[in-house]
Structure formats: structure tokens, C-alpha cells
Amino acid sequence: MKQFGPDRVREHGALKPVAEFLHHDHMGRLGIANSMRLARTMNTLRWRREAAQRRRLYNTQFDELIRRNGTSVRPLLQMQDGFAIDTSGTLPHLDRVLAQADEIIAERGGKRATAPNSYRSFFSDVWRDEDCERFPAFLDFATSSDVVGVVSNYLRTIPVLSTTIPPGIRFVESNMDYDDTPDVLKESQLYHIDYYSVPSVYVLVALHDTTFDHGPWTFLPRGVSQRAKTELGYWKRGVPYRLDDSTMFSAADKDEVIEFSYPRGSVLFIDPSACFHFGSRSVNPRFMLMIGYTDIVRTDFSEWFIKNRKFPVRATDSRLRKMLVDKRAV
Numbered sequence: 001m002k003q004f005g006p007d008r009v010r011e012h013g014a015l016k017p018v019a020e021f022l023h024h025d026h027m028g029r030l031g032i033a034n035s036m037r038l039a040r041t042m043n044t045l046r047w048r049r050e051a052a053q054r055r056r057l058y059n060t061q062f063d064e065l066i067r068r069n070g071t072s073v074r075p076l077l078q079m080q081d082g083f084a085i086d087t088s089g090t091l092p093h094l095d096r097v098l099a100q101a102d103e104i105i106a107e108r109g110g111k112r113a114t115a116p117n118s119y120r121s122f123f124s125d126v127w128r129d130e131d132c133e134r135f136p137a138f139l140d141f142a143t144s145s146d147v148v149g150v151v152s153n154y155l156r157t158i159p160v161l162s163t164t165i166p167p168g169i170r171f172v173e174s175n176m177d178y179d180d181t182p183d184v185l186k187e188s189q190l191y192h193i194d195y196y197s198v199p200s201v202y203v204l205v206a207l208h209d210t211t212f213d214h215g216p217w218t219f220l221p222r223g224v225s226q227r228a229k230t231e232l233g234y235w236k237r238g239v240p241y242r243l244d245d246s247t248m249f250s251a252a253d254k255d256e257v258i259e260f261s262y263p264r265g266s267v268l269f270i271d272p273s274a275c276f277h278f279g280s281r282s283v284n285p286r287f288m289l290m291i292g293y294t295d296i297v298r299t300d301f302s303e304w305f306i307k308n309r310k311f312p313v314r315a316t317d318s319r320l321r322k323m324l325v326d327k328r329a330v
Helices: 006-012 016-027 032-069 094-108 137-142 145-155 222-232 319-325
Strands: 083-086 123-125 169-174 200-206 267-270 286-294
Touching: 016 032, 032 145, 032 319, 094 137, 094 169, 094 286, 137 145, 137 169, 137 286, 145 200, 145 267, 145 286, 145 319
Parallel strands: none
Antiparallel strands: 083 267, 123 169, 169 286, 200 267, 200 286
């Protein structure tokens, strides 16, 4: 009997229109929370074996997987209250990431990649699939033991790089010059909590010095966010996915806001599925690397109708690295 799952169903087109319908408008048709429960059930049917194996390996063999992937160069950070910030500049491959980022910015920065009146015109992802091969430092950094160890210890499993929404690797330019309606805050410029995979982790790298004028990633810690989420009825049917500042601060204190305004090379580990956040309220252009890690069982429908991106796998890659870039690998 063939295993039930998105790849098989997508071939017949049976559930694709249903998944797209349920995913529409940030899964608002049934309410985000209701849609997430349904999506988790569907995705668990597909990935339950792999999910159990990844949890088992994390609980019983993670130290060995880390060692074979490359021993950590220092004690691992611990995410507290949904985040951790590293300003040491010592994470493996970070110097290579910054150098190769300068090449990409010189080649593609300052060139609008979005069409007029397009979704999030102010937010441009200039990363290309072939860049994993051309600029290998990014995937080396994303799969390094010092980074993956922090992510895995928070998620309590061995994650994967996201292959749908959001892409596992994004090289983002936020630029007000591309904004078709610069006087109106919208989309990811407003507070929200991601629903794609709960829990999940972003690893964000400041590729240039970032100040308030660069529209830094701005967030509320997990504890504050969860209290506000409950008070606002967030994720319930009829409650908007994006919240303006006045709504947000009817349930949270402005003094608890944290801005990722840090020097070049600073790294933020954050759970976007637990922390209210926004970004890209830029005056000056902002360049940032965004790496998205998810549990293998997602809480959205994107795998059912979006073509999954693929990351390169080499025969010489460690078992841990293969598991990070290929959800079928165990």
C-alpha cells in the first residue's frame, strides 16, 4: 500500500484546490487556529514516521550527530523567552557569509526586484536557488553545529530548512524606495505571529549595521506575546492576522519591545510562531539574511500546493546536514 502524502496526492490534484482554499488570506476562512489544527493533522499523517525518528535521534544520538557534523566551537546559546542574540561574531562561517553577502549586495542591491503594486513591494528577496552552490557559505552557516544546536535544543527535535513558506534561506533587501504606498503600514510591517510551523525558529543575520532608520526586525518576547495573544483572541476566526500598533499596545507594553538594531554580523535566534513581530519600516535600505527552520510536521497547507524547494545534498555531507536539507532523510 502506498504511503499517503502530499507528493502522491498532488500528482492527482485531489487536495490541491482544497489546500489552496484553506490557506487563502492567511488561513482566515476557518480561523487561523482551527486551520492550523487541521493542517497539523494532515501533515502528521504524511510525516509521522520521520517525525518520530527525528525526535528519537535528538533524544538519544544528538551529541554524536553534532560531533560528526563538526564540533561546536563554543558552548551553545540558549533561547530564553523565545529568542537569543549573539554579537560575538564567532559563529562558524559567519565571516564567509558576510564576505559573500557583500558580493550579492554589490551585484543585486538597489535594484527593485518586485513589480509595481505587488505584494510586499518594500521587501525584496534576491536569493536564487543556484546561490547555494555559488555562495556556499550560507548553507554551511545554516547547517553548522553551533547554529543547528541552538535551533534543535529549542525545538526539541531535528528540524528542516523550510522548503515552502517562508523559504529556508532568504537574502532580503527592505527598501522604502520600492514601497508603492510608503505612508501606509501594511503586511509584514504590522505586528503578527507566524502560523506556518509551530514551533519554528528564524536565524537572522544583520548584513550591514542596523539602526532604527533601517526598519529593524522588532518583536515582543514570548511571554509578553502569549499574554497579548490571549487577550486579543489572536488566531481566532474574525480576528485580523496583522495588527496595528494601537491594537498591539492595548494588550502589551511598549517598553517591552525589542529592536534588532545591532552591528553587522549580529545574529538573532527567534521563534516567530511565538513572538509578535514586524519589520521593514525602513527609511534607509536594510540587508538581512533570514534562515527558516521548521518542525517536519508543519501547521499550514503550503506543502500540498506549493512546489517544494530543494537544497543541494552531497555524498560527503554529515547525517545531520542531510536531515536539515532533506525532510525524507533520517
